[in-house]
Amino acid sequence: MNSFEKLPDAKKRSWLLKSSNVHSPSLHGPLIAVDEPGAERADPAYRDVLLDGRLRRSRARLNPDLPPEVIEDAYRKLTRSDAPSLVERNRERKRAGLVHS
16 A cells, blocks of 8 residues: 555545646647647657646645655556556546546
């Protein structure tokens, strides 16, 4: 069991709620494309689901009361999975309390 899983459900929900309300500015895709000065995307075909830099910058700002290792565990749960299919990855996240039905 990792640090995120050890948190009480209320703390997990608080972290997820704060994370879902990230107030990053909306920018036109080509302005943050791979070869642009303000590049935030890693994939030139725009298949990035998450903008990693924005997520990393926001997580500590949104959760100053949580220890860094807990925030990192939650980040890993959001961004990595051993599940072989998208359906299984979604089930994993639901079981972990990272998504709501």
